Amino acid sequence: MSGAAVELTGLTVRFVSRRRRTVAVDDVTLRVEPGEFVAIVGPSGCGKSTLLRAVAGLVPPTAGSVTLLGQPVTRPQTDIGFVFQRPALLEWRGARKNILLQAEMRGLDRAWAARRADELIELTGLTGFERALPHELSGGMQQRVALCRALLHQPPVLLMDEPFGALDALTREQLNAELNRIWRETGTTILLVTHSIAEAVFLGTRVEVMSPRPGRIVSTLPVDLPVERSYAQVMTDERFDRLSSSIRLLLGAGANH
Amino acid sequence: MSEQIVDRQLTPRGARQVPSAPPRPGTRLVRLVEALWRPALLLGAVFAAWWFVAEREYVANYLVPTPAQVAAKMTDEWSFLLRNTFVTLYETVIGFVLAALLGLGTAILIAYSRTMEKAIYPIVLFAQVIPKIAIAPLLVVWFGVGFTPKIVLAVLIAFFPVVISGVAGLRSTDPELIELSATMGAGPWRTFRKIRFPNALPHLMSGLKVAVTLAVVGAVVGEFVGADKGLGYVLLVANGNLDAALLFADLILMSLIGIVLFMLVEVAEALLIPWHASRRSGVPLTTS
Numbered sequence A: 001m002s003g004a005a006v007e008l009t010g011l012t013v014r015f016v017s018r019r020r021r022t023v024a025v026d027d028v029t030l031r032v033e034p035g036e037f038v039a040i041v042g043p044s045g046c047g048k049s050t051l052l053r054a055v056a057g058l059v060p061p062t063a064g065s066v067t068l069l070g071q072p073v074t075r076p077q078t079d080i081g082f083v084f085q086r087p088a089l090l091e092w093r094g095a096r097k098n099i100l101l102q103a104e105m106r107g108l109d110r111a112w113a114a115r116r117a118d119e120l121i122e123l124t125g126l127t128g129f130e131r132a133l134p135h136e137l138s139g140g141m142q143q144r145v146a147l148c149r150a151l152l153h154q155p156p157v158l159l160m161d162e163p164f165g166a167l168d169a170l171t172r173e174q175l176n177a178e179l180n181r182i183w184r185e186t187g188t189t190i191l192l193v194t195h196s197i198a199e200a201v202f203l204g205t206r207v208e209v210m211s212p213r214p215g216r217i218v219s220t221l222p223v224d225l226p227v228e229r230s231y232a233q234v235m236t237d238e239r240f241d242r243l244s245s246s247i248r249l250l251l252g253a254g255a256n257h
Numbered sequence B: 001m002s003e004q005i006v007d008r009q010l011t012p013r014g015a016r017q018v019p020s021a022p023p024r025p026g027t028r029l030v031r032l033v034e035a036l037w038r039p040a041l042l043l044g045a046v047f048a049a050w051w052f053v054a055e056r057e058y059v060a061n062y063l064v065p066t067p068a069q070v071a072a073k074m075t076d077e078w079s080f081l082l083r084n085t086f087v088t089l090y091e092t093v094i095g096f097v098l099a100a101l102l103g104l105g106t107a108i109l110i111a112y113s114r115t116m117e118k119a120i121y122p123i124v125l126f127a128q129v130i131p132k133i134a135i136a137p138l139l140v141v142w143f144g145v146g147f148t149p150k151i152v153l154a155v156l157i158a159f160f161p162v163v164i165s166g167v168a169g170l171r172s173t174d175p176e177l178i179e180l181s182a183t184m185g186a187g188p189w190r191t192f193r194k195i196r197f198p199n200a201l202p203h204l205m206s207g208l209k210v211a212v213t214l215a216v217v218g219a220v221v222g223e224f225v226g227a228d229k230g231l232g233y234v235l236l237v238a239n240g241n242l243d244a245a246l247l248f249a250d251l252i253l254m255s256l257i258g259i260v261l262f263m264l265v266e267v268a269e270a271l272l273i274p275w276h277a278s279r280r281s282g283v284p285l286t287t288s
């Protein structure tokens, strides 16, 4: 069963603290092929972040197994780019230096990394803000920096945890369009967690719907939209509406957007 | 909503706020005056009260000398006072630097290992609560009357705030940054150097500011107990001779050491963490 970029088999994650036991992820089986863009939607607290962190090897599974690029995941993985729910930038570094942290931590070739950083800055429209400190950037720009940092080393797999959750609708759509382009141009496998139905359908080649706690995958919906997408085009497509409404039905009243 | 969009286009928040207007030549002086006039006024008032009380001899001059008498003492005895000031300064600086290094090392051990925390914290706490003045004679017995007991006392007294602030700083690292660092394949040393240590600096600098003022106290207390030089020793001599002018001159020099060292740490702070919220300068540019 090799060839999959990410493979979860019966993944279960349970948290036990002094006062409570929580089943965050319950018996999730999921296979992501290289080049796929899988969007995971679910209500708040259903275990989406935990699932992603298990794929990255940041949380050990209580039961079941995780495989990344054919290798079993037993410790933090480095063949990935991770974008957290919050930008998680170093507040003492300018935008460009924050992006280059990836290279410094990995000991990558400096000249190569610098060129790559400039490329990404250009690609995400951060030009002119290379030296701006995080507190001098807007929320959307901070998240772009985090995205560039996650892409710098050209990871085969990109894990994104509600990367645009804190942004206004307009910035969000703009960044969604950029992400769609990046995905098409790089062929990176992307696993994106979101609680926006529109975002999931717009970006994903497949949408996985999770149930409230304990987090299970209740349904898988392939998205039969063209690979290259723009909001103007997709929003008027009746397939988009159909998919959105079925997801909304699956989620019940629990989700917004 | 539409207002927001307009705002976004016109003023990107990351822009340096005042690139076009070069700072006017007089501004630095103005800012300095603005920062200093209040403390200067207060200091002036205290000085005036002293001068008034002493000059009119509301209190006898052998108890409170006049500013002129103190100034005369300082000029007469300048080489004696300077020599002893350097002795105390030397003990303070060495004590402070050692306390900073030891304190940071201890903070790292505590922050990184639960076992170490359990083993070390009680010792650190004990070293803090034990009255330093009470152990000063013991230190003299152990180390003689040279520099060593004074430096040891300065270290003992200045060490605690460094440890506490260092631990607080190192522990305040965003857990997501630690996870991020793990996905970047960085070892503990790189994570420390690039993430945890710079993140701890603002806390650490506050601790160092407290520590440097305490180090002066440590050195002087050490000189009280057994010394033949240093400002603490001069204080004893002045006391023995009922020389109030010398005593006042001595006190002024002690305070100066503390203030100057404190300001040096502040300068270091300004250089090391210009990015920190407490030091941000970007003010909105207004046309009025």
Ligand SMILES: Nc1ncnc2c1ncn2[C@@H]1O[C@H](COP(=O)(O)OP(=O)(O)OP(=O)(O)O)[C@@H](O)[C@H]1O
Binding pocket: A015, A016, A017, A022, A023, A024, A042, A043, A044, A045, A046, A047, A048, A049, A050, A051, A195, A213
């Ligand atoms: N480290 C932890 N210790 C204990 N419980 C945890 C821990 N991390 C997560 N949980 C619990 O696991 C459940 C799922 O959390 P998770 O963060 O994965 O949810 P989520 O789907 O990402 O939610 P949101 O959409 O709000 O980000 C929650 O009930 C949470 O309380």
Ligand SMILES: [Mg+2]
Binding pocket: A048, A049, A050, A085, A161, A162
């Ligand atoms: Mg989450």
